[in-house]
Amino acid sequence: MENDRLIDSDEISEDFQTEISLRPRNFSEYVGQERIKQTLSIAIRAAQKRVESLDHVLLYGPPGLGKTTLANVISHEMKTDIKVTSGPAIEKAGDLVAILTRLQKGDILFIDEIHRLNKVSEEVLYSAMEEYRVSWVIEQGLKARSVNLGIQPFTLIGATTKYGKLSPPLRDRFGSIFRLNFYTDPEMTTILKRSSNIFKVKTEQEGLEQIAKRSRKTPRIGNRLLRRVRDFSEIESNGIINLDVVINALDQLEVDSIGLDKIDIDFLNSLIVKFGGGPVGLDTLSASINEDTGTVEDVIEPFLLNLGFISRTNRGRIATNLAYEHLGIEIDPKQGNLI
Numbered sequence: 001m002e003n004d005r006l007i008d009s010d011e012i013s014e015d016f017q018t019e020i021s022l023r024p025r026n027f028s029e030y031v032g033q034e035r036i037k038q039t040l041s042i043a044i045r046a047a048q049k050r051v052e053s054l055d056h057v058l059l060y061g062p063p064g065l066g067k068t069t070l071a072n073v074i075s076h077e078m079k080t081d082i083k084v085t086s087g088p089a090i091e092k093a094g095d096l097v098a099i100l101t102r103l104q105k106g107d108i109l110f111i112d113e114i115h116r117l118n119k120v121s122e123e124v125l126y127s128a129m130e131e132y133r134v135s136w137v138i139e140q141g142l143k144a145r146s147v148n149l150g151i152q153p154f155t156l157i158g159a160t161t162k163y164g165k166l167s168p169p170l171r172d173r174f175g176s177i178f179r180l181n182f183y184t185d186p187e188m189t190t191i192l193k194r195s196s197n198i199f200k201v202k203t204e205q206e207g208l209e210q211i212a213k214r215s216r217k218t219p220r221i222g223n224r225l226l227r228r229v230r231d232f233s234e235i236e237s238n239g240i241i242n243l244d245v246v247i248n249a250l251d252q253l254e255v256d257s258i259g260l261d262k263i264d265i266d267f268l269n270s271l272i273v274k275f276g277g278g279p280v281g282l283d284t285l286s287a288s289i290n291e292d293t294g295t296v297e298d299v300i301e302p303f304l305l306n307l308g309f310i311s312r313t314n315r316g317r318i319a320t321n322l323a324y325e326h327l328g329i330e331i332d333p334k335q336g337n338l339i
């Protein structure tokens, strides 16, 4: 069931190769996020001028907005190697020590889902980031001894969907912290145009704009929708992606006019109909639509928040007027919680 979900933002293996082929390599191919690109390119040029490694960078934001891509772009622009790992992949602090001690001068270490790093590994990172040293304890009991080693200057790039889950001491050790934004429709159209050139499919502007509108302002989803529409176009419109085929395909795939899919609609319906518009807690709301709270928090809610359809209060989630309007549900005048 997970894999059928169009808007699911995980890197599904089937998509993996395509995703790599679509991945921008440098700043000029990387669309949007202008402020981040400007700040980073100045930092990169300054670091290169001083022949130093770039200060540690933390990237956060919902899945599919380009964190992993940006880490690779930074490595390309710095002309340094990038080693890639993730919080859950580092089981023991020793694994992290092994990675850190093998880094060459100036290398980038990319740790995805850095909020899932265990405590001991996190502590190894502190001194590595701050003074390029690692210290950890090997063996146990009487034989226990601590080892302290210098490592090469490197740049840590951390990525996370959950900024709030990062411990403050770790957060504080990043020289720059960037939140990736959702993309505007014109930016999404540019990304889709580039992808269709790589796929070598013919497109009409209006068709691309329509996919852009329904892509949840998220490149990964846009590219996924583009591929699904391409299948339809081969059968229905001689391989040309035009407005008609896009509308037909995305309607059939149950992606609505602003990119909400069945699960988003279930979510809103539950919030509005079952819980009278809220406030209702995350756990209760997630259970009511059979989704785990992680998916709700990371995938469903950020986009609905961005649309202004829901808001998070300390008493729980509430639906806004815009959500009622989109679903065509009359607002119950007895309810006092609308904003």
Ligand SMILES: Nc1ncnc2c1ncn2[C@@H]1O[C@H](COP(=O)(O)OP(=O)(O)O)[C@@H](O)[C@H]1O
Residues within 6 Å of the ligand: 019, 020, 022, 023, 024, 029, 030, 031, 032, 033, 062, 063, 064, 065, 066, 067, 068, 069, 070, 191, 219, 220, 223
């Ligand atoms: N700024 C961008 N410009 C063009 N394509 C992008 C951009 N950001 C992301 N993409 C596309 O979206 C896909 C998903 O991006 P990714 O970096 O894996 O997201 P994240 O790591 O934030 O989940 C990439 O493979 C790439 O094709």
Ligand SMILES: [Mg+2]
Residues within 6 Å of the ligand: 067, 068, 069, 112, 159
């Ligand atoms: Mg990623």
